[in-house]
Amino acid sequence: KNQVEQSPQSLIILEGKNCTLQCNYTVSPFSNLRWYKQDTGRGPVSLTIMTFSENTKSNGRYTATLDADTKQSSLHITASQLSDSASYICVVSPSGGSYIPTFGRGTSLIVHP
Amino acid sequence: DTEVTQTPKHLVMGMTNKKSLKCEQHMGHRAMYWYKQKAKKPPELMFVYSYEKLSINESVPSRFSPECPNSSLLNLHLHALQPEDSALYLCASSQKAGGPDTQYFGPGTRLTVL
Secondary structure (H helix, E strand, O other): OOOEEEEOOEEEEEOOOOEEEEEEEOOOOEEEEEEEEEOOOOOOEEEEEEEOOOOEEEEOOEEEEEEOOOOEEEEEEOOOOHHHOEEEEEEEEEOOOOOOOEEOOOEEEEEEO | OOOEEEEOOEEEEOOOOEEEEEEEEOOOOOEEEEEEEOOOOOOEEEEEEEOOEEEEEOOOOOOEEEEEEEOOEEEEEEEOOOHHHOEEEEEEEEOOOOOOOOOEEOOOEEEEEO
């Protein structure tokens, strides 16, 4: 069964600090992995998308890494801001006929001043 | 324009009502999706339309009826819903279904069933 596990479940950091969120998956065969940011009560907003051949992708202060061999991804947030407070969701899609994505349960990040 | 719009933002309905949720995108995407999201849970896929044809129905009850009138519009018709159907309903689109394309999500419709 395809699964996406995210850790930690929640995280509290001080403004200006860095943090790293983890995503482990069992989705196979693998097509792509996406990180989304979701503010409470809003739709998810795409941060990065990576395919099998990509190891790192950046979007401003967000840097995602992918190790397709160990089926792990991380999202690193640099110099956190109060507006980074949100849920961060890892989504993994399979290749082939069944392309239904599997969503992780998300990491809830709170940035305190 | 990378925007997916959804109306209404909020909807309150009784169990005997009939209502519709609307979704629109003008990015030329040929895949559109409906998701349901309960509080503190990830979105759950309900339906996928590919080139205006329903390609995936994730065993959704028939009280939810999707419709794709054209490549830019996606509707979700609601009838005889239950209180447990209260949730955030998200629409998304991508260039095509099944590829490594970003799914762009709308802001969602917050549905409350009384």
